[in-house]
Amino acid sequence: MDYRIICELADRLGRGAYFQYTSIEDVFHELAAATAGGKADYSGITYERLKAEKGIFWPCPFTDHPGTPHLFEHTFDHADGKARLFGIQPKLPADRQTRNIPSS
Numbered sequence: 382m383d384y385r386i387i388c389e390l391a392d393r394l395g396r397g398a399y400f401q402y403t404s405i406e407d408v409f410h411e412l413a414a415a416t417a418g419g420k421a422d423y424s425g426i427t428y429e430r431l432k433a434e435k436g437i438f439w440p441c442p443f444t445d446h447p448g449t450p451h452l453f454e455h456t457f458d459h460a461d462g463k464a465r466l467f468g469i470q471p472k473l474p475a476d477r478q479t480r481n482i483p484s485s
Contacts, residue, residue, distance in 0.1 A: 384402050384404075384407075384408045387400060388401070388402055409431070413426055413427070418442075420440065420458060421440055422440040425441040425442050425444045425446045426439065426441045426448075430444070438452075439452075440452070
């Protein structure tokens, strides 16, 4: 499981005390607590509910909330309710390929 890799890495970096997860459920409970009150609120989603309902849309701020299938369906999270779009200039990747990978 990926959470074990993160926990081991944190331990090797001297920060293992902050990553004492023993299951993926522990990680999910941490996510739910950390997002409470935010725009992407998972606090109403329990791991048990997630498995039972086979998925829940977020935000879901309390346990009897049905979830939010269409986030920003009518307005966006700005004072005027409009989306913010920004054009970009495409650039080369920051990390260049450093080894030859055979083509198939």
